[in-house]
Amino acid sequence: MSATVQLKAEPREKVGKGAARAARRSGLVPAVIYGDKKDPRSISLTIREVEKQLESGHFLNTIYEIDVAGEKSRVIPRDYQMHPVKDVPMHIDFLRIAKGARLVVAVPVAFQNEDSSPGLRKGGVLNIVRHEIEISAPADAIPSEIAVDLTGLDLGDSLHISAVTLPEGVTPTITDRDFTIATIAAPAGLKSEGEEDEEGAEPGEVPAMHGGDEEEAGEE
Amino acid sequence: MLQPKRTKFRKQHKGRIHGVATRGVTLAFGSYGLKTLEPERITARQIEAARRAITRHMKRAGRVWIRIFPDVPVSKKPTEVRMGKGKGAPEYWAARVKPGRIMFEIDGVGPEIAHEALRLGAAKLPVRTKVVSRIGE
DSSP states (O other): OOOOEEEEEEEOOOOSHHHHHHHHHTTEEEEEEEETTEEEEEEEEEHHHHHHHHHTSOGGGOOEEEEETTEEEEEEEEEEEEOTTTOOEEEEEEEEOOTTOEEEEEEEEEEEOGGGOHHHHTTOEEEESOSEEEEEEEGGGOOSOEEEEOTTOOTTOEEEGGGSOOOTTOEESOOSSOOEEEEEEOOTTTSOTTTTTTOSOOTTOOOEESSOSOTTTTOO | OOOOSEESOSOOOOOOOOSOOOSSOSOSSSSEEEEESSOEEEEHHHHHHHHHHHHHHTTTOSEEEEOOOOOEEEEEOOTTOOSOSSOOEEEEEEEEEOTTOEEEEEESSOHHHHHHHHHHHHTTSSSOEEEEEOTTO
């Protein structure tokens, strides 16, 4: 289970894109706290603190206690936006956690014992189908990661959710099928050699038209 | 090389590339990706050259995903032809990319090999790029 992390935030008086941009210019990340049948609260956090939490890799499944001018709230980040080019945080949504609440969260998968997998030792590739698994868990018992054991997996084998032991009270949200988490694929070298480099059509070849292609004939 | 299987029209307007990418800006498949920092047309040949450079450095281990597709036909007039008399013949296919777009993703190799493979692939492309990795990698 992830431990509760303390965060300090300042209340944000003005909302809207102008105020949010002004906050970003001064090294802050605008954020909002909502939920638990209370009014939403606009806040801002320091960019350094946010980046540190994002780099942990468990940002979306960690419970935070945010101190906004002395008022503490237990929250979980629900979403965050990054700048598409600069990769800096733009905005964060925090959800207040009610007492005894159950939450749906995406928890990262941690692959263990790669050395004990005969398939990977033969040069196979771990093809990760799901980097995260969406689970439903009590707010106080959200796992920080889901450990997946690769022991004994050979080439062509796949690992499904049924092979994973989830902590007590934790259930996957997908229950209608035994979904795949990862497969051990044969490396490209074991497949037919040179098949990859010779794919595709001749350069400059024009594909067939959907309709008639003679409409623009005789123009050259 | 990548190109559409069939198209509704043979030729397209040149167009302009405005703004930043809003889709295809996060890693979806692999652990490492190559993100463009500039708007540009990437030709099918450039995509193929970058893909070869990446896979060769990875020594055919791991996996490569190409997240862009050249669906824009680019026409060209023959040499020594006077202006006018209609648009030239389709010459090659290109993908329009906006800043922030992830063009390639790779997985199944270590960080050193991944960074070097993407650096070599980036050298085949007409844009400034940066290597991005999954948070926690």
